[in-house]
Amino acid sequence: MLDLSALKFDKNGLIPVVVQDFNTNEILMLAYMNKESINLTIETGYMHYFSRSRNKIWKKGETSGNFQKVKALYLDCDGDAILAIVEQTGVACHTGSKTCFFTNIFGEDKKSKVDILFKLIETINDRKKNKVEGSYTCYLFEKGLDKILKKVGEEATEVVIAAKNGSKEEVIYEVSDLIYHLSVLLSYFDMDWSDIFKSLEQRRK
Amino acid sequence: MLDLSALKFDKNGLIPVVVQDFNTNEILMLAYMNKESINLTIETGYMHYFSRSRNKIWKKGETSGNFQKVKALYLDCDGDAILAIVEQTGVACHTGSKTCFFTNIFGEDKKSKVDILFKLIETINDRKKNKVEGSYTCYLFEKGLDKILKKVGEEATEVVIAAKNGSKEEVIYEVSDLIYHLSVLLSYFDMDWSDIFKSLEQRRK
Numbered sequence: 001m002l003d004l005s006a007l008k009f010d011k012n013g014l015i016p017v018v019v020q021d022f023n024t025n026e027i028l029m030l031a032y033m034n035k036e037s038i039n040l041t042i043e044t045g046y047m048h049y050f051s052r053s054r055n056k057i058w059k060k061g062e063t064s065g066n067f068q069k070v071k072a073l074y075l076d077c078d079g080d081a082i083l084a085i086v087e088q089t090g091v092a093c094h095t096g097s098k099t100c101f102f103t104n105i106f107g108e109d110k111k112s113k114v115d116i117l118f119k120l121i122e123t124i125n126d127r128k129k130n131k132v133e134g135s136y137t138c139y140l141f142e143k144g145l146d147k148i149l150k151k152v153g154e155e156a157t158e159v160v161i162a163a164k165n166g167s168k169e170e171v172i173y174e175v176s177d178l179i180y181h182l183s184v185l186l187s188y189f190d191m192d193w194s195d196i197f198k199s200l201e202q203r204r205k
Numbered sequence: 206m207l208d209l210s211a212l213k214f215d216k217n218g219l220i221p222v223v224v225q226d227f228n229t230n231e232i233l234m235l236a237y238m239n240k241e242s243i244n245l246t247i248e249t250g251y252m253h254y255f256s257r258s259r260n261k262i263w264k265k266g267e268t269s270g271n272f273q274k275v276k277a278l279y280l281d282c283d284g285d286a287i288l289a290i291v292e293q294t295g296v297a298c299h300t301g302s303k304t305c306f307f308t309n310i311f312g313e314d315k316k317s318k319v320d321i322l323f324k325l326i327e328t329i330n331d332r333k334k335n336k337v338e339g340s341y342t343c344y345l346f347e348k349g350l351d352k353i354l355k356k357v358g359e360e361a362t363e364v365v366i367a368a369k370n371g372s373k374e375e376v377i378y379e380v381s382d383l384i385y386h387l388s389v390l391l392s393y394f395d396m397d398w399s400d401i402f403k404s405l406e407q408r409r410k
């Protein structure tokens with residue numbers, strides 16, 4: 001059992017939990033835990049919360065099947081909030097949205113686009129399994145590894161030409177093309193960008 | 206003034222706010238807002254919170270200089286939590302840590318590594334400005350654009366060879382090398398991976 005002495009629960013015995021998707025870094029929801037739900041989470045490996053409206057513990061996904069596998073828990077500097085990193089099955093929100101925070105109330109819809117790399121791989125993995133008429137990605141997989149690699153070489157050369165032209169716009173366009181084809185290559189080998197990020201992180205140390 | 210009628214404040218007139226870094230998607234902190242601090246945030250463009258311990262409104266960074274420029278606000282599906290996307294000056298935590306959630310209490314330190322691309326560009330930008338003895342990145346900038354582009358070509362070729370060897374490990378290693386050199390190229394043109402992600406997102410639609 002985890003030592004919960006550093007955690008500061010409110011007068012109802014609850015602590016707010018920010019829930020973040022491990023793969024995309026998206027914020028999925030904000031919920032509350034009591035001691036028992038924290039222990040259940042750690043024992044079972046799946047997120048359990050305390051429902052303030054129903055006044056009871058619930059396992060996320062118990063009715064929807066959209067479980068959250070816990071990867072890690074973090075405590076904030078003053079001990080009164082938890083960050084949970086989870087692997088989300090399906091969607092987090094009961095409305096069918098991936099995240100509960102889908103209502104933009106101020107500013108442009110400016111969520112960081114960093115999760116595009118994961119969405120890209122998801123789409124590519126789908127094309128690898130399911131043939132879609134007229135899909136360029138399907139065409140690449142049909143042609144096979146040599147074709148994918150020829151495109152990697154071609155796009156890298158186009159990056160070089162764009163940079164020699166001194167055009168930022170061209171560089172953006174060609175690097176994006178290269179990233180797309182590298183994503184196809186990673187998918188071909190059943191890998192994704194997490195493998196690359198882990199490698200870059202290790203070599204940075 | 207923003208229409209706050211959809212927001213459900215607690216009996217103290219507060220609503221919890223999850224604060225996320227626009228560039229890296231990191232969760233920086235969890236804080237609370239009342240109506241007035243929301244309005245101040247929108248009027249000034251900088252995050253204002255309500256301190257429960259000091260019982261007053263405070264502008265984040267007013268003493269430390271570590272301001273948070275608000276990019277967007279989202280409301281969750283049941284209206285009782287806000288997600289704020291911010292551009293953080295310096296660090297968010299009073300301890301000097303980038304995020305308040307630095308204490309790992311369960312699981313491996315498995316935060317998604319997607320922010321490595323931004324850390325990489327930060328380091329590269331620093332090397333571009335400040336000469337560091339023995340730094341390979343400094344060497345690349347000294348040699349200039351042609352050298353950077355030769356390396357992009359070379360690393361792309363090494364990706365091809367690794368894939369033809371059928372080795373996942375080699376592919377990971379060489380794609381990582383290519384991503385590093387592409388990061389140097391982006392930095393050379395005063396760009397970063399956000400530019401690429403925006404482009405990929407637009408072309409996906």
